[in-house]
């Protein structure tokens with residue numbers, strides 16, 4: 422049974438059960454007078470969860486007008502081609518820098534294979550091309566009109582060059598993709614404060630652009646954030662300030678390592694990365710466990726929760742160092 426949560430303002434959050442995990446990746450269905458819009462398909466292996474949600478929500482295939490993704494990382498858009506095939510009327514909405522790689526996904530697949538490896542790629546499922554004539558390339562300021570509600574496009578590069586957020590004017594909520602970090606509703610509930618992490622993976626992370634995008638969203642009139650990972654977060658200002666703060670800390674940590682040079686450059690880079698990963702991990706461990714020292718021991722924070730946090734921090738450390746090394750040259 423698909424997990425669907427009805428949010429206010431005719432928005433429905435669907436757990437896409439990414440690679441079998443609950444509470445990791447969400448897609449959102451938005452209802453307007455002229456039809457429906459789906460934001461984020463998840464990977465191809467999540468197409469079943471989408472189809473089940475469509476059935477439960479009573480959406481007829483011709484009523485789905487738009488399928489939009491925030492960027493083309495496979496956990497957000499890997500299923501775009503597969504899902505689009507079921508909905509002949511739907512236009513596919515994304516940034517032009519991403520669109521070309523969904524129309525011809527060979528480079529996207531090769532890059533993802535390199536990054537994720539065979540096992541994960543099999544879990545994500547097969548990426549199939551999107552027909553070019555169905556694509557709407559969107560840029561800053563473009564508007565998707567659903568009749569009685571409008572969805573604005575905000576360009577928010579930093580996590581990826583092709584990243585956009587979608588802003589729903591009715592609920593003043595932003596579908597944030599990965600631009601505003603990865604939110605953990607479970608840990609936020611347990612710790613009674615927001616727990617989220619900036620997502621800064623290699624090779625696309627650009628610190629300057631991410632800061633700019635964060636300021637741009639922070640100074641907009643938003644009231645809530647629809648996180649792809651995962652669920653609704655508010656108050657938005659507190660969440661964005663939290664991400665800005667963490668990003669500043671991690672970038673400074675990264676800077677101190679990227680400035681360390683050694684005789685053996687290759688070995689040194691690997692060592693810097695390991696040290697940064699360790700320092701970031703210790704930092705978030707202190708933040709998570711500080712207020713409730715026994716959290717880990719009580720088993721409330723499961724092995725899986727912890728592993729997820731640590732893996733993400735490790736990936737983020739790699740992106741930060743790679744970016745800082747690039748700007749140094």
Ligand SMILES: [Zn+2]
Nearest residue numbers: 492494580599
């Ligand atoms: Zn991403």
